[in-house]
Amino acid sequence: MTVLYAAAFTLIGALAIVLVAWVVATRHPAVPAEQVGPLIYRVRRVYFFILLTILVATLALTLPRTPYPRGQQEPPAMTLTVDGVMWAWRVAGPDTSSRPAGPVIVPVGKPVRFEVGALDVNHGFAVYRPDGGILGQTQAMPGYHNVLTLTFPAPGTYRILCLEYCGLGHQTMFSSIEAR
Amino acid sequence: MTHSTTVAPLPAKRMAMVWAITIVVVFLVLVLLGLVMRLNQATAIAIPPDRFYSIMTLHGLGMAGTLFIGGVAAIWYRSLRYVQPSLALFRWIYGLVLAGTVGLIAATLLGRYGPGWYMLYPLPFVQLWPHWSTGLAIGSTLVLGVAWLLGQLDLLRAFAARYGVGRLLAWDYLRGASPADPLPPFILIATVSLLAGALTTVVGAVVLLLYLFQWFMPALRFDPLLLKNMMFLFGHTIVNITMYLGIALVYERLPEYSGRKWSTNRIVAIAWNATLVFVLTAFFHHLYMDFAQPGAVQMIGQIASYLSAVPATAVTLFGAATQVYRADMRWKFAPLAYYTGLIGWTIGGLAAVVDSTIAINIYFHNTLWVPAHFHTYFLAGFVLMLLAAFHEIAAPEAQRWAKAGLTIFLIGAYGFLTMFYVGGEQGVPRRYASYTAIPVEGLANTGRVLALVAAFFVVLVLLGLAGYGVSLLQGWRRSWAEA
Numbered sequence: 267m268t269v270l271y272a273a274a275f276t277l278i279g280a281l282a283i284v285l286v287a288w289v290v291a292t293r294h295p296a297v298p299a300e301q302v303g304p305l306i307y308r309v310r311r312v313y314f315f316i317l318l319t320i321l322v323a324t325l326a327l328t329l330p331r332t333p334y335p336r337g338q339q340e341p342p343a344m345t346l347t348v349d350g351v352m353w354a355w356r357v358a359g360p361d362t363s364s365r366p367a368g369p370v371i372v373p374v375g376k377p378v379r380f381e382v383g384a385l386d387v388n389h390g391f392a393v394y395r396p397d398g399g400i401l402g403q404t405q406a407m408p409g410y411h412n413v414l415t416l417t418f419p420a421p422g423t424y425r426i427l428c429l430e431y432c433g434l435g436h437q438t439m440f441s442s443i444e445a446r
Numbered sequence: 447m448t449h450s451t452t453v454a455p456l457p458a459k460r461m462a463m464v465w466a467i468t469i470v471v472v473f474l475v476l477v478l479l480g481l482v483m484r485l486n487q488a489t490a491i492a493i494p495p496d497r498f499y500s501i502m503t504l505h506g507l508g509m510a511g512t513l514f515i516g517g518v519a520a521i522w523y524r525s526l527r528y529v530q531p532s533l534a535l536f537r538w539i540y541g542l543v544l545a546g547t548v549g550l551i552a553a554t555l556l557g558r559y560g561p562g563w564y565m566l567y568p569l570p571f572v573q574l575w576p577h578w579s580t581g582l583a584i585g586s587t588l589v590l591g592v593a594w595l596l597g598q599l600d601l602l603r604a605f606a607a608r609y610g611v612g613r614l615l616a617w618d619y620l621r622g623a624s625p626a627d628p629l630p631p632f633i634l635i636a637t638v639s640l641l642a643g644a645l646t647t648v649v650g651a652v653v654l655l656l657y658l659f660q661w662f663m664p665a666l667r668f669d670p671l672l673l674k675n676m677m678f679l680f681g682h683t684i685v686n687i688t689m690y691l692g693i694a695l696v697y698e699r700l701p702e703y704s705g706r707k708w709s710t711n712r713i714v715a716i717a718w719n720a721t722l723v724f725v726l727t728a729f730f731h732h733l734y735m736d737f738a739q740p741g742a743v744q745m746i747g748q749i750a751s752y753l754s755a756v757p758a759t760a761v762t763l764f765g766a767a768t769q770v771y772r773a774d775m776r777w778k779f780a781p782l783a784y785y786t787g788l789i790g791w792t793i794g795g796l797a798a799v800v801d802s803t804i805a806i807n808i809y810f811h812n813t814l815w816v817p818a819h820f821h822t823y824f825l826a827g828f829v830l831m832l833l834a835a836f837h838e839i840a841a842p843e844a845q846r847w848a849k850a851g852l853t854i855f856l857i858g859a860y861g862f863l864t865m866f867y868v869g870g871e872q873g874v875p876r877r878y879a880s881y882t883a884i885p886v887e888g889l890a891n892t893g894r895v896l897a898l899v900a901a902f903f904v905v906l907v908l909l910g911l912a913g914y915g916v917s918l919l920q921g922w923r924r925s926w927a928e929a
Contacts, residue, residue, distance in 0.1 A: 269809045272800050273871040280793045287789045290767050296774040299706040303768060310764040317760065321752045324803070329745060331805040334737055352572070387569045388670060390735065390812055392875075394886045400809045400873045405735045407670050408568070412737035425886050429812040431562045431877040433574050434495045438883050 269399065333402060335413045342415060343376035350382075350389030350406035353435030355426050357443070369442040374421050380414045382406045390429030393443065396422035403429055418445035456929040458526055458533055459839065463926060465519035465540065466836035470918070472512045472547070473829070474911055479505045481904045487881060488898035496575065498879035499560030503583075506563030507550060511590055513828060514643075514684050515543055517691030518597045520835040521636050524698055528633060531604040535596060542593035549586025553579040562877065564681055567673040571660055581661050588654045591647055594684075598644040605633055615641075615722070616715035631710045631718075635694035638722045639687035646726070650680030671738060675729075682729035689791060689823055690721070692831035693762055696784045699838065700766065703781040704773040708765060717757030724754035731802045735811045744804060751802030758795060763788070779848035779917070780834040786856060787830030794823025797867070812877070814896075815870025818863060825907070826859045833914055841921020851913020858906025865900035869893060 347358040357370045372378045382391045384406040392403035393416060401424065404414040418424065428439035479501050485491045486498055493501075522531055553559040557579020561569040570580050605614055609629055612618075614637040616629050653676045660666045701708045730747030733739050766788055775781060797819035801810050810816065830852075837848055874881065874893040881893030 268806060269871055272806050273867065276797050276800050276867070279796045283789060283792050283796070291770050291785060293772050295772070297772045299768065302771050306764055306768050306771060310760055314760045317756060321755065325749060325752060328803050328805045329748065332744065333808050334741055334744070387572055388566050394873065396887065398873060398886050398889050402808060403735055403811060404737050407736065409669070410671060410738040414737065427875060427884065429875055433569060433572060434499060437495065437878040437880050440885050
């Protein structure tokens with residue numbers, strides 16, 4: 267829903283911008299600049315305070331909702347290690363020291379912790395829902411481990427796509443996670 | 447107008463015209479490369495991934511570089527009204543830019559160099575393309591960087607020679623002064639842009655020098671996260687100030703058609719000093735998905751990105767409104783293109799602010815939403831401002847074809863952009879040579895169909911540019927002869 271709201275907000279905003287720009291540019295009759303200045307500056311004052319209020323309120327609402335690891339999170343039901351390597355994903359479960367051959371199975375409705383890195387170049391670890399749309403993502407960078415915690419909302423096959431350009435096989439770098 | 451007017455000498459105008467035609471032609475070729483990419487994603491044509499990604503790299507580097515130096519060239523010409531930058535240096539810069547561009551074309555189209563414009567470390571050094579092409583691309587980009595730095599520094603020198611270093615950021619206006627020799631907003635905005643540009647071009651040059659060391663000594667290892675920060679500080683700032691160069695042109699040129707003054711005052715000074723801070727700190731929003739970054743800088747990225755909307759809209763847009771609202775505007779091609787460019791810049795800015803929200807970026811990062819927003823403020827924003835600036839120099843009287851071209855261009859541009867936005871909303875990844883293998887239900891087909899429709903709209907963009915080109919040719923001979 268976040269994506270839909272963001273897109274709808276952008277569309278409405280874009281239409282509003284075009285409408286206002288049209289109205290501003292087509293008003294008649296022409297008058298000297300001194301006559302329009304006070305009106306525009308009055309509107310600007312109101313706009314300034316409204317804009318600032320919206321920006322501060324949105325910052326206050328959204329900054330606590332970042333995907334970054336926090337201390338007080340519910341302990342994960344499972345921790346998986348993920349390594350991006352040209353052009354595949356290596357996902358290791360908690361009960362295996364070696365890489366599992368089949369799709370990784372994760373629990374539905376419980377937090378799963380991914381420790382994401384890369385073995386060669388930068389990759390982008392993105393988990394897509396079975397019906398499309400991104401559930402979550404983080405970068406996979408050599409020398410670093412980015413910790414992403416995801417809760418899989420429903421059973422199904424979630425796909426891993428690479429979302430950081432990583433060379434000639436980038437568009438084929440996929441894997442799967444099975445949520446049960 | 448309050449400022450003294452100095453008619454630019456003929457050689458300067460001819461130099462500006464040479465820049466103009468070069469930039470327009472290169473831009474046209476780069477749009478064609480964009481069309482090739484969208485056609486490949488639509489499966490209408492089939493080119494191998496190495497070819498696709500080398501084209502993608504050339505398209506990205508080429509567009510960012512061409513539009514930036516085009517903006518600098520337009521600023522250089524318009525600044526002659528106030529100051530005396532070097533004509534000889536700008537001839538040298540033209541040569542350096544040509545040399546760098548030829549090198550990049552050879553590295554990408556012949557050498558298949560294809561790590562994307564941002565050359566994310568260590569991808570350029572993984573042997574996916576010939577070693578020589580990596581070295582040539584790094585060297586060519588360094589040559590371009592030197593040319594850009596020279597241009598920016600010479601303009602800043604010329605500004606300082608007339609107004610004094612201490613006045614260039616309008617700090618006297620912040621103190622409430624009304625100086626006898628007013629600082630035109632054009633100079634203030636150009637200073638903010640070129641100062642940020644020069645500082646970060648040096649950062650970019652450091653990255654490229656490190657890359658050059660790595661190229662000579664493959665055993666070297668650098669920190670990928672540090673280099674990513676540096677690369678985005680450079681790349682983000684160059685792209686961002688390119689738009690501000692366009693805004694400087696709007697401040698300078700709209701008054702010519704409205705007959706109203708657009709002067710520096712305290713509010714304008716505050717706005718552009720704040721913008722200087724925001725433009726240098728907002729780049730962190732490119733690294734939101736690098737969770738290893740300190741949390742504080744992620745927050746700075748979002749706060750700076752949000753706050754940058756305040757001066758941009760409350761000062762620049764309202765300033766533009768005071769120019770056109772109930773004014774006796776002469777809506778020739780140039781003011782139309784400046785004004786519609788301002789609209790595109792604003793819409794692109796809105797989409798950028800949405801994406802700069804960390805909680806939203808997790809769904810949009812590296813999807814088609816990203817090219818959607820930056821193509822909006824470039825294609826439907828800055829490009830229109832630049833086309834306006836060049837038209838004023840090369841063919842100010844040729845209106846009919848230019849206006850017809852603008853109409854078709856706008857339809858094409860917004861149709862093309864809409865496909866990117868829909869793709870971003872659907873989660874279609876960016877920088878994919880092909881969508882066909884994507885295993886997510888419906889996503890491959892969505893990406894393919896959107897690319898096909900986008901390709902149709904790109905053809906309209908090209909037709910619009912053709913109309914603009916005809917108008918340039920109509921006025922060229924006369925403009926070339928007259929100072």
